[in-house]
Amino acid sequence: MTNGKTASLAATETRGRSSREIVSNYLDLLSFSQTFGADNRAIRVGSEIALIKPAFEQHNYGDEKAPSLTMNFAKTLMAKRIAILPLLAFLTACSYGPERLHVSLENVIAKPSSHTFAAAVEVSRVRDPVGFISRFPNGGIRDVLAVEARVYLIHVDKASIERVAVFEDYGGIPNPKSASVSGWRDDTLYVTLFGYGGHNSSWNGDQLDDPRYVYYEVPPSGTVQKIESLPENRTRARQTGPLQTPPFLRLGKGHLDVRIGIDDRPGQPNHGAIFSVDPETGQPSLTFLDSPPTTP
Numbered sequence: 001m002t003n004g005k006t007a008s009l010a011a012t013e014t015r016g017r018s019s020r021e022i023v024s025n026y027l028d029l030l031s032f033s034q035t036f037g038a039d040n041r042a043i044r045v046g047s048e049i050a051l052i053k054p055a056f057e058q059h060n061y062g063d064e065k066a067p068s069l070t071m072n073f074a075k076t077l078m079a080k081r082i083a084i085l086p087l088l089a090f091l092t093a094c095s096y097g098p099e100r101l102h103v104s105l106e107n108v109i110a111k112p113s114s115h116t117f118a119a120a121v122e123v124s125r126v127r128d129p130v131g132f133i134s135r136f137p138n139g140g141i142r143d144v145l146a147v148e149a150r151v152y153l154i155h156v157d158k159a160s161i162e163r164v165a166v167f168e169d170y171g172g173i174p175n176p177k178s179a180s181v182s183g184w185r186d187d188t189l190y191v192t193l194f195g196y197g198g199h200n201s202s203w204n205g206d207q208l209d210d211p212r213y214v215y216y217e218v219p220p221s222g223t224v225q226k227i228e229s230l231p232e233n234r235t236r237a238r239q240t241g242p243l244q245t246p247p248f249l250r251l252g253k254g255h256l257d258v259r260i261g262i263d264d265r266p267g268q269p270n271h272g273a274i275f276s277v278d279p280e281t282g283q284p285s286l287t288f289l290d291s292p293p294t295t296p
Contacts, residue, residue, distance in 0.1 A: 096127035096143045103282045105256050106149075107180045108275075110237035110249045115157035115262065117237075117249055118181040118189050119275065121150045123282040149179035151191055151218065152284055154275050156249065156260060161275075161284050165224045167193060171214030174198050175206060182215075183234030189218040190230050 106120040124147035151165040170176035173195035182190045197210030215227050238244065239251045243265065250261035257276035264270050272289040 095130055097130045099125055099127055099145065101280060101282055102126045102142070103256065103277055103279050105253065105258070105277050106178055108251055108253050108258050109181050109183065110239050110251055111184055112235055112237040113245075113247060114237070115247050115249060116153060116155050117251060117258075117260075118184075119152045119154060119258070119284075120179045120181045120191065121152065121277055121282065121284070122179055123148055123150060147176055149176075149191075149193060150282075151179075151181060151189070153189070154284075154286060156262060156273055156286070157247070159286060159288070161286055164189070164218050164222060165191065165216065167191075167216075170195060171216075171226070173212045173214060177206075182230055183236050185231055185234055187220045190234055191216040191218060192230065 102124045104122045106122055108117055108119045110117040125145040127143040127145065129141065129143070146168075147170060149165075149167040149170060150163060153162040153164050154160075155162065167179070170179075171193040173193060175198055176193065176195035178194045180192050180194075182192045184190070193214040193216070195212050196207045197212055198207045215230050217225050217227050219225075237248060239249065246263040246265075248263060250264050252259035252261075256279055257274055260273040260275060262271040262273065274287045274289070275284065276287070277284050
């Protein structure tokens with residue numbers, strides 16, 4: 001029951017608004033409140049009803065118009081609820097799936113005159129985009145939770161794998177992109193980490209005007225040291241091409257594995273092995289196609 005003071009206030013606030021507009025506004029609030037929480041519904045719906053009832057009385061709606069008005073009200077309410085479904089679909093579409101590992105074998109280089117080579121591997125924890133909006137138009141961008149670069153020495157003649165370096169923060173590069181083993185000087189291995197200073201704020205791409213390079217050396221002692229630049233007299237073994245004098249390796253890199261030819265020479269039995277990185281765990285392995293070679 002609305003008293004005279006409330007009806008007078010409602011009539012003043014609804015002046016210049018048609019009953020259709022008031023009902024439409026009420027339905028908007030009702031649909032929003034029912035969808036996004038009951039706490040706001042009681043307040044918003046209650047205040048709008050206080051405006052609707054005096055407006056109906058002002059326009060002298062009689063009982064004969066009540067069924068038609070009720071039917072229109074119900075139809076409009078249904079339409080409003082259906083209209084909000086695309087918004088809900090949009091909100092649920094912008095999401096990510098469960099966490100998983102993403103593994104990439106970045107590059108490999110052989111050590112001269114040996115059965116040893118080095119490999120750089122990137123391992124990151126990511127969540128893949130799910131839903132149409134998140135994956136449109138190019139499949140979407142992964143949510144990267146953490147990323148690290150790992151460096152391995154694979155001693156084929158000893159059938160062993162040695163992890164010699166792990167860069168958990170990618171050398172402090174804000175937007176890391178790649179890791180690579182960059183050559184040898186005697187028994188010291190050199191590593192390059194690359195990325196950008198951040199993201200372009202206008203389109204969320206790489207900040208191309210701020211490239212970052214960080215260099216490291218990995219001596220036989222295993223103590224990884226950051227250096228200002230790479231030495232110029234670095235070497236690496238030729239992995240394909242003309243004949244070489246044993247010991248040597250021929251390496252064929254794939255996405256997550258390396259086909260290894262050991263002292264391959266025409267007219268002689270070929271010895272081979274496969275170095276691979278597990279895509280789910282990031283763990284490396286070395287498998288021989290026959291017996292391991294021995295260094296002369």
